[in-house]
Amino acid sequence: MVTSDNITPPITTDNTSFSGRSIEEVRQDFPILARTVHDKPFIYLDSTASSQKPSSVIEAMSHYYQNYNANVHRGVYAVSEEATAAMEKARVKIARFINARQSKQIIFTRNTTESINLVAHTWGSANITNGDLIILTEMEHHSNLVPWHLLAQRTGARLEFVPVTDDGLLRLDIYAELLQQQPKLVAFTHMSNVLGTINPVQDMIAQAHAAGAVTLVDAAQSVPHLPVDVQALDVDFLCFSAHKMLGPTGIGVLYGKKALLEAMPPFMGGGDMIRTVKLREFTTNDLPWKFEAGTPAIAEAIGFGAAIDYLNALGMEAVQQHEREITAYAMEKLQEVAGLTIYGxxxxxxxxxxxxxxxxxxxxxxxxxxxxxxxxAIRAGHHCAQPLMERYDLAATARASFYVYTVKEEVDILVQGLQKAQEIFHF
Structure with a gap:
């Protein structure tokens, strides 16, 4: 952990350039940033929970509802075909964004949580048996803990956990020892939603594969903020959500290797996930629709595609660099606040x-x-990571998080607010 010291703050001028666009120009794309709260300019530092949306995403969804609102895949009339084409185009955009080989490897879900649960229920139920080992880590979000607890309860599997150091890093030596026990599955976060730790996922995946394990990466916090290439990572399953990457709520993605997805049983039964149904039997549809029962989140998929367009226009390398600069600046400024402790x-x-x-x-x-x-606006609580809070003997933390629209001046106001809190509490 990092504690307070007297550090000279850097100059607050923001030189960020997103493909030739200034940060001021980017901020103008987000209408909510123009509002006030308690008669003060609204400063949003909770993007880890959910990001704000640019006008292009909002307009893309509105345009669907106003101009070609219809169900997909089933209608042979023009408007339905337009809706189907727009939704499937978004799937292709997402596949390219993470460098998937085929768009059929992109399964639409409601969110990261549902993506992980889908794997636990389908792949897990078909492959995990009594006594099998599943390796997780102490820094996981509840969404990458509870589904595996439930699977272990159903099957008799056992769970082991990679510890976290005082500095917020995984004990990779313990990870290597656990891998010697030949786990069936290794599941871990790419980036911690509490500590911000970016884990060495490519190396961890390679080690897990060498031990014969299947890998799942919770990428809810990484795909929105840094370049992610599923082929380079060689990951088996990868899960993320639209609402954390400038897109709408209610839609997420499960990426999986084709052979694994094809071998898995369906998650839910109903319309669109079937090829044929008889009274006593049925056959499943092809990927990806095999796992997409019922009417999908059509407008949300289209909005997701618009969010991908927006991020591609900014450039993910530029997005990552901007956040590095803001984070480094914030770390220095926050350490000027007496009595403040940063974790990670x-x-x-x-x-x-x-x-x-x-x-x-x-x-x-x-x-x-x-x-x-x-x-x-910041987040306070256990951040759906109670075991990690327990690791640091904490009930809760405050959390500030940043994105493409965050500027250094907002960090300065955060610090001023913390100093105001000190005055109120006579600290």
Missing amino acids: PDASQRGGVISFTLADIHPHDLASILDQEVGV
């Missing part, structure tokens, strides 16, 4: 997430003061 690694090993505590002030009180006094 230094800026070179983390993404745009900073969890912290301030003396004995409860994180919920901090979040309320920041909202009321300076218009800053």
Whole structure:
């Protein structure tokens, strides 16, 4: 963990350029940033929970509803075919964004959580048996813990966990020892939603494969913020959500290797996931529709495609570089606040997430003061990572998180708000 010291703050001028566009121009694409809260400019530092949406995403969804709203895959009339084409075009965009070999490897789900549950119920139920080992880590979001608890309860499998160091890094030596026990599955986060830690996933996947394990990566926090190439990673399953990457809520993705997806039983039964149905039997549809029962989130898929277009126009390398600069700046500025403790690694090993505590002030009180006094929105709580909180002997932390629209001046106002909290609590 990092504690407070007296550090000279860097110059706050933001020189970010996204394919020739300034950060000021990018911010104008997000209408919500123009609003006020408690008569103060709205400052959004909770992008790890859910990102804001550019006008292009909002307009793409509105355009669908106004001009070609119809169900997909089933209608032979023009408007239905337009809707189907737009939704499937979005699937292709997403496949290219993560460098999947084929768009049929992109399964639409409701969110990252459902993607992980899909794998646990289908692949897990077909492949995990009594006594099999599943390796997880102490830094996982509940969405990458509870599905495996449930699978272990159903099958008698056992769970083991890679510990986290005081500095917020995985104990890779323990990971190597656990792999010697020949696990069936290894599941871990690419980037911690609490500590910001970016894990060495390519090496971890290679080690897991060498031990004969299948791998699942929770990429909810990485795909929105840095380039991710599923072929280079050689990952078996990868899960992420639209709403954390400028897209709408209610839609996520499960990427899987084709052979694994084809061998898995369907997740839910109903329309669109079948090829034929008789009274006493049925046959499943081809990928990806085999796992997409019922009417899908059509508008959300189209909005997701628009979000991919927006990120591609910015350039993911530029997105990552911007967040590195903001995070490094924020780490330095926050360390000027007396009594503040930052959890996790230094800026070179983390993404745009900073969890912290301030003396004995409860994180919920901090979040309320920041909202009321300076218009800053942060998250406070256990961040759906209670085992990680327990690891650091904490009930909760405050968390500031950044994205393409965050500027250094907003970090300065965050610090001012924390200093105001010190005054209120006479600290």
